[in-house]
Amino acid sequence: MKLAEAKTKEELKLERKKRVKLFYKQRKRNRIKQNEEQRSANSQVKSTIRTANKKVIKLTDAKAEKDIPLITKCYIGFVKLIDTASRKGIIHKKTAARKKSRLAKKINKLQREQS
DSSP states (O other), rough: OOTOOOOOOOHHHEEEEHHHHHHHHHHHHHHHHHHHHHHHHHHHHHHHHHHHHHHHHHHHHOOOOOOOOHHHHHHHHHHHHHHHHHHTSSSSHHHHHHHHHHHHHHHHHHHHHHH
């Protein structure tokens, strides 16, 4: 080994520290990017859930004649959406259960009134 190429222990430690710092910096950047993408996807799912919820509520609160099969079909679609979101952790499972229960109450009330 030539004398000019030889590095001291301190220089080697500094180089290693720089590499480690760079590694964690890149890792942090990747996590930030992933978080933004996940937040965007989650907000889209939440928006879809709210829209489906409003659709069922609108059908149940309509002044005109209520079409129970249509309401039930929309409710089933809503339940699929909210269960999937709950399973993936986008919304809490108890929040999903509460929303489903409230809509089910409305639909059951309508069915009793029409019977």
